[in-house]
Amino acid sequence: MPRNRKVAWRDAEGWARLRDGTACPICKGGKPKDVVAELPASWVTAPRKAPLPGYVCVVSKTHAVEPFELPSKVRARFWQDVLVVGKSVAARFKPVKMNYEIHGNSIPHLHVHIYPRFVGDPFEGKPIDWRRPRFVRHARDIALIRGSLAAALNSRGRRLRGGRADPLTSNNGHLSKKV
Template identity: 35%
Template sequence: MRMEWPSNWIDRISGHACEMCQSPRLDEDSYGVRIYSTPEVDAVLQRADIQRGYTIIIWRGRHVVEPFELTESEANSYGKATLTVAKALAAFYQPLKMNYQTLGNTVPHLHTHLLPRFVEDPAPGRPFPLPQRGDEAPIAPALLAEQATALRALLR
């Protein structure tokens, strides 16, 4: 079966139909809970129970698809925020390894999936298999809130 890019792909990469550009910078939404922010970056601990500590770093400056589209100053800001959050995730969750996945094949806006990797892992030694369904069971709200509070304290 041959797959094709979505019919509105050009609008997505141009920013005209970019869901990340259009979404407000909320402390909490259907995707997760914001645990860290700078003027240009948000870090959102994901609500879906895919992997403990799964967090997405979202570029909130102007619309860009690729990291190389950032200016040197913007790239430093994005990189520093990504590493700051990854360090806090590693300190809190104590994973065996951290993964950094910057893809943008579904949502073409610069963002990085931070995925702590543990002993009990769906693909040891391989890239983390991110699901594409969007209907994953959520983390218990109290547990998500507890983890977000602890991570925010580490990120202060």
């Protein structure tokens, strides 16, 4: 997700265009950047630079600003996607706690940030500062996330869309390098 935009609330016309999707960068691009998986109602993104090991973002395929704006069947599918992704990240990274965050203050297109939390993580005891990515992921790290998602979906009799997934193991599922 692009994360360096200033909040556009003071520009009522610009904010209205972001809200209705006409200026939404996700809608304009056809999908978000850094997609690692396509699920029924969402895309899963995993940018190369991340604030924590295992961080992913679940982005709605349907433009909505708030979850309650989604049609009921789409809303149910979206939340199912979020839960499947959260469970797969938890299974792979073994965190002490999972955090789920919805903001949309910069890009008002429904998305859920999923952060596995660890003892000793850089944000222990405080909020996650997504503007300060601390880890650089390598192709193998992204493949671990894809593989975990594929395994979670396969266990439910579903397949990962958007390419093949290689369930690899390395570094106990943690990222390779701190920034």
